[in-house]
Amino acid sequence: MSGSYGLPKPEPDMIKLIHHAVDSGVTFLDTFDIYGPHTNEILIGKALKENGLREKV
Numbered sequence: 622m623s624g625s626y627g628l629p630k631p632e633p634d635m636i637k638l639i640h641h642a643v644d645s646g647v648t649f650l651d652t653f654d655i656y657g658p659h660t661n662e663i664l665i666g667k668a669l670k671e672n673g674l675r676e677k678v
Contacts, residue, residue: 623660632664639668648678 631642639650642656669675 622664623657625656632667635664636668636671640671640674643669643674643677650678659672 622638623629650665652665654662668676669678
């Protein structure tokens with residue numbers, strides 16, 4: 622998502638992807654600082670802040 626495997630993807634698209642994952646039943650989101658210091662953690666935080674998704678994971 623943040624660019625370790627190519628160019629970074631657009632944030633709105635990645636937020637939609639996270640929403641889709643949670644809506645599909647994913648309850649564990651894992652990331653690591655090697656992908657960019659806190660980059661994916663911030664993205665996940667933004668995605669989960671919307672629509673009360675934080676309570677689902």
